[in-house]
Amino acid sequence: MTLLKISGGKVVDPVHGIKGEVLDLWIRDGVIIAKPANPEETPDKVIDASGRLIMAGGVDMHCHIAGPKVNLARKMRPEDKRNARPVQRTLLTRSGTGGSVPSTFATGYLYAGLGYTTAFDAAVPPLGARHAHEELQDTPLLDKGFYVLMGNNHYALKQIAANEPGRLRDFTAWLLQASKGYAIKLVNPGGVEVWKSGGGNIHELDEQVGHFSCTPRQIIQGLAQTAMDLELPHPVHVHCNNLGLPGNWRTTLATMEALEGRRAHLTHVQFHSYGGEPDRQDLFSSKTLELAEYVNDHPNLTVDVGQVLFGNTTSMTGDGPLGYYLHKVTGGKWTNADTEMEAGCGIVPVTYREKSFVNALQWAIGLEWYLLVKDPWRVAMSTDHPNGGSFLAYPQIIQLLMDRNCRREVLKRVNPRVLERSQLWDLDREYSLEEIAIITRAGPARCLGLKNKGHLGPGADADITIYNESADIRAMFEMPWKVIKDGVVVVDQGEIREAEGGRTYYVHPEFDSAGVNDIQKWFESFYTIQFANYPVGEEYLAGGGVRSSCGSRS
Amino acid sequence: MTELKVVANATCTFCGCVCDDIELTVEGDHITKAKNACVLGKAWFLNHHVEPGPSARIRGKEVSLEEAMDEAARILTDAKFPIVYGLSDTTCEAQRVAVAIADWVGACIDTTTSVCHGPSGMAFQGVGEVTCSLGEVKNRADLVIFWGCNPAESHPRHWTRYSTMPKGLFVPRGRKDRTVVLVDVRKTKSAPAADIFLQIRPRMDFEVLWVLRALVKGLKLDPADLADTGVSLQQLEDLAGKMKSCKFGVLFFGMGLSMTRGKHLNVEAALALTRDLNDFTRFYAAPMRGHGNVTGADNVVSWQTGYPFGVHLGKGFPRFNPGEFTTTDTLARKEADAAMIIASDPMGNFSQAARDHLGTIPYIALDPKETATTAAATVAFTTATYGINVPGTVYRMDDVPIPLRAAFDSPHPSDELVLRGIEKRVRALQRASAAAR
Amino acid sequence: MEKKAEELFILIAGRSTRQGTSMNESKFGKDYTEEIGTVQVCPEDMNRLAISPGDLVRLRTGQGAIEIPCVAARDGELPPGMLFMAYGHYSSQLMGSDTHGTGMPSSKGLDVYFSRIGPPVSA
Known part of the structure; x- marks a missing residue:
């Protein structure tokens, strides 16, 4: 039993309405507690945080950090790492490579160094779940988990086509259990299956998905409902159809409407907010306002942004046809990796250029999203790492959100046509520190149903970031003074002090075992591994794992 | 009377197909049937025997596991240019520790991938x-x-x-x-x-x-x-x-x-x-990947270092350059001054110049079977066989991860256990030497 | 022992079933060492060079030379001018260490000078 006190810091804890008051925090065995009632009780350790700013540890709800596609990207891009600063081995820590797709240990250290203590990979095919878990075990200092790709899963599509919501629910629960995943992920629902069945894509919500008698609309509705019926801690996590295509905002709006009030999280909305027409780059424009207004009016929806930053990065996606599209745009190397019965994958190196009209508008659209969604609880910080840029760019985005002059300086440099097609210049809103705390930890934690994360009240995990208060916002967020994970100082002024820790979060929804026979019959007809060898055992869970409960959402 | 046991859904690790539908019949420490296995898989399971010799030897002489791990750690930490090589016929769990050791000692880590795909x-x-x-x-x-x-x-x-x-x-x-x-x-x-x-x-x-x-x-x-x-x-x-x-x-x-x-x-x-x-x-x-877990080796080395094979860690961070940091080259050019060979047989199939140099430097070998490489090793560990005695994870040639089921226990330790022992000792030596400075 | 002039052949080293099945028994066993220590020659070349199965032949490259027995390849498997042997201790002696910046020595499609030595001494 160790008792830790963090004294004298200015606490920003939006969950409890605390906006920079000087407060002491008490921590026992890795958990935040109320001040001990017994005045005799003295802390084993005191951290004097006077004059410093305290927030809960950051929570990244949408990134790509582990599993098959991430590792393919590592293998494919030596040049990306050679151009990046490497992570040096110390007596305590492992070495690694950086760049847009850091190696696993480096990923853990870099996130922790940034004050982030939780991160979720957004797209894992269940057949590769064991791989993702192995990598998460080698990604230290983070609590973590992943979302399971389901929007092109044959069995799910079959049940949707047959209007069998009960079977769909049982299958989803079985699949989440088997993969030890955290949430349902849709990627280009139906479109990936079309790409896998001879090429092409799907462009309309009511188009039929190839050989399945169902449509993207039905997939979205069916799995959104399933997530709610299973009372999963996180609602369905949707990567809409038509990512990246001019004019796709109509699809995005139609997707929001198709949800008909069901809870859903729409991810990297920046990539889905484009006006114009598919083959007319000159008409390319921002439609953030229209979409953000819809989100503002519909509390069933949350979004993360997928901010684009200028520079070179790696696009990696479960959206196979998108990978092909990007390959055709860049003309460079391209990896496509399709998974039987389940999913697709595309990986392409990309560079976002300031002088490119399209890229600069993408950058502006991302910022518009942060600024036009009125309720910060419903918009989460993300770069869709590494698709829009690295998670290491979060401090830069924070600066852009807190300082309108800063973003106007960038607008002066970039392709001037952006000013005509975006309203970013005119958006005066500047984020407060409380709002930053919401979009980087409190909001995503709530959206993920992580009750012990994102805040500093009694019962919360003692994942705490202490910043040096500074007028230089970017520098302040780039290097926290101390980062505490489970009550232990893991990073001190940029130096890793503790190299291990972090657990894998997963869900274990119940299902009717009578449905398993049918699943097994289907599985044995089409898969190439044994049914018994498919489920991932508990030995693959980092730190023994944490089972998030279903059905306890208030 | 020996106990009869049936292991269903067992996985054959002989080749990159990694068939996981094998039904093994086990009698004591012998597999007597391997249903569904091909001719190579049958040979893999049915011809399997536990090596009768000791689990650990130093220069051919039987020693305790602890002594051998001590000596292995000493060889690796004393070296200026150690190399770690092999890995394609062991579990990912063991591979992860092998890459860790290579990282701690600043070795070149390379796998049999460099001489196949x-x-x-x-x-x-x-x-x-x-x-x-x-x-x-x-x-x-x-x-x-x-x-x-x-x-x-x-x-x-x-x-x-x-x-x-x-x-x-x-x-x-x-x-x-x-x-x-x-x-x-x-x-x-x-x-x-x-x-x-x-x-x-x-x-x-x-x-x-x-x-x-x-x-x-x-x-x-x-x-x-x-x-x-x-x-x-x-x-x-x-x-x-x-x-x-x-x-x-x-x-x-x-x-x-x-x-x-x-x-x-x-x-x-x-x-x-x-x-x-x-x-x-x-x-x-x-x-068409060859060995049972060569694909896993690529994956593990990639996720831990960022590069798939031929990775030099001697400068304190990973560098990749095939032809420079790959094992045929580091041996044939006489750069390596110590080696740890895991589950592969370079003494049996490398170029003569590479073999000649390997024969002149201290090296550690881990293998379930006696090979030309274990026979000439400074420190040799006879280990349990993955997929027969040891559970764990392997990756099929298409990157699909598949679990292994053990059929029976081996008197020999697993690669993972030996490597963890070596890692622990390497880190203790490094901490001691840092404290002394 | 009569020694014929050397001829340029192309050697392919590769895997064989017998090698795969015998290596689990032991790499020091008769099956394995025999399998990796025998070179296959196509019947047309055997006839043309008057080589009988089991005869010792010599394979030489810039790296080294080996003298091993040969057998006739299955009909049609090898075209004239090509040799095959299971990859291992012997084939590797013919292989150079230069990997041309890849880590991989050229191990298939090697130019080798091939000659008949004669019947094995024990015969």
């Missing part, structure tokens, strides 16, 4: 790869091409489980719904199973692949240009036509491409050809 890995870095899991082939492929490989002898169940015979979702009649093509310099035992066999001249793969790329793009070629290739323009026009008009094509390539002059350029041509074909249809490529 390392060039394919380099080609991948050049052009990428359009690939898929084997179940996609099973369910969809109507054109299956094998190039520079001989599955009949090296991957006997590839055809029946994954690529040509099985009935799949969109190929309900199995073999009848598929066209199978073999391209090789020899008319191997695989040839009779193919509908079309193209016998090309040795070292002409690059040229033939580029001719196909040109034909796929619709370019007109002079038949005389193909004079040296062993095949006619008409044969290749026919093949290019089939490739463009199939619904789902796949090209499996073997070491006939990666080990022959041209190496990564041969593979790059194959990957570019199959990529190009996606302008017309869906077309995929995949290497």
Whole structure:
């Protein structure tokens, strides 16, 4: 039993309405507690945080950090790492490579160094779940988990086509259990299956998905409902159809409407907010306002942004046809990796250029999203790492959100046509520190149903970031003074002090075992591994794992 | 009376097919039946015997495990340019510890990938790869091409489980719904199973692949240009036509491409050809990986260091350069001054110059069987066999991770256990030496 | 022992079933060492060079030379001018260490100078 006190810091804890008051925090065995009632009780350790700013540890709800596609990207891009600063081995820590797709240990250290203590990979095919878990075990200092790709899963599509919501629910629960995943992920629902069945894509919500008698609309509705019926801690996590295509905002709006009030999280909305027409780059424009207004009016929806930053990065996606599209745009190397019965994958190196009209508008659209969604609880910080840029760019985005002059300086440099097609210049809103705390930890934690994360009240995990208060916002967020994970100082002024820790979060929804026979019959007809060898055992869970409960959402 | 045990859904790790549908009958410390296994798998399971000797030896003399781990840690920490090599026939759990040791001591970490599909890995870095899991082939492929490989002898169940015979979702009649093509310099035992066999001249793969790329793009070629290739323009026009008009094509390539002059350029041509074909249809490529967990080794080294093989950690961070940091090179150039060889036999199959140098430096070897490499090792560990005595994880040739089930216990320790012991000692030595400074 | 002039052949080293099945028994056993220590020659070349199965032949490259027995390849498997042997201790002695910047020595499609030595001494 160790008792830790963090004294004298200015606490920003939006969950409890605390906006920079000087407060002491008490921590026992890795958990935040109320001040001990017994005045005799003295802390084993005191951290004097006077004059410093305290927030809960950051929570990244949408990134790509582990599993098959991430590792393919590592293998494919030596040049990306050679151009990046490497992570040096110390007596305590492992070495690694950086760049847009850091190696696993480096990923853990870099996130922790940034004050982030939780991160979720957004797209894992269940057949590769064991791989993702192995990598998460080698990604230290983070609590973590992943979302399971389901929007092109044959069995799910079959049940949707047959209007069998009960079977769909049982299958989803079985699949989440088997993969030890955290949430349902849709990627280009139906479109990936079309790409896998001879090429092409799907462009309309009511188009039929190839050989399945169902449509993207039905997939979205069916799995959104399933997530709610299973009372999963996180609602369905949707990567809409038509990512990246001019004019796709109509699809995005139609997707929001198709949800008909069901809870859903729409991810990297920046990539889905484009006006114009598919083959007319000159008409390319921002439609953030229209979409953000819809989100503002519909509390069933949350979004993360997928901010684009200028520079070179790696696009990696479960959206196979998108990978092909990007390959055709860049003309460079391209990896496509399709998974039987389940999913697709595309990986392409990309560079976002300031002088490119399209890229600069993408950058502006991302910022518009942060600024036009009125309720910060419903918009989460993300770069869709590494698709829009690295998670290491979060401090830069924070600066852009807190300082309108800063973003106007960038607008002066970039392709001037952006000013005509975006309203970013005119958006005066500047984020407060409380709002930053919401979009980087409190909001995503709530959206993920992580009750012990994102805040500093009694019962919360003692994942705490202490910043040096500074007028230089970017520098302040780039290097926290101390980062505490489970009550232990893991990073001190940029130096890793503790190299291990972090657990894998997963869900274990119940299902009717009578449905398993049918699943097994289907599985044995089409898969190439044994049914018994498919489920991932508990030995693959980092730190023994944490089972998030279903059905306890208030 | 020996206890009889049946292990269902066991996984064979002999080759990259990693068949996980084997039913083992175990009597004591012998496997007496291996249902579903191929000729190689049967030999793998049924011929398996536990090496009678000690688990640990130093210069041929039996020692305790602890003494051997102490000596191994000392060799690795004393060295200026240690190398860690092998890894393709052990679990990912062991591989992860091996890479950790290499990191702590600043070694070159390399795997048998560098002498099988390392060039394919380099080609991948050049052009990428359009690939898929084997179940996609099973369910969809109507054109299956094998190039520079001989599955009949090296991957006997590839055809029946994954690529040509099985009935799949969109190929309900199995073999009848598929066209199978073999391209090789020899008319191997695989040839009779193919509908079309193209016998090309040795070292002409690059040229033939580029001719196909040109034909796929619709370019007109002079038949005389193909004079040296062993095949006619008409044969290749026919093949290019089939490739463009199939619904789902796949090209499996073997070491006939990666080990022959041209190496990564041969593979790059194959990957570019199959990529190009996606302008017309869906077309995929995949290497025929050899050892049971060589694919896992690529994955583990990649996720821990960022690079797939041939990684130098001596400067305190990972650097990648095939030809410089790969094991044939570090040995033949006499740069390595100590080595740890895990589950592979460079003394049996490396170039003479590399073998000669390995024989002059202190090295540690871990292997379930006595080999030329263990016989000459300074410190030799006889370890338990993965997939027979040791559970864990392996990756099939298509990157699909598969669990292993142990059939019976071995008196010898697992690779993972030995490596963890060495890692612990290495780190203790390093902390002591840092404290002394 | 009569020694014929050397001829240039192309050697393919590769895997064989017998090698795969015997290596689990032991790499020091008769099956394994026999399998990796025998070179296959096509029947046409055997006839032309008057080589009988079991005869010792010599394979030489810039790296080294080996003297091992040969067998006739199955009909049609090898074209004239090509040799095959299972990859291992002997084939590796013919292989160079230069990996041309890849890590992979050229191990298939090697130019080798081939000559007949004669019947094995024990015969």
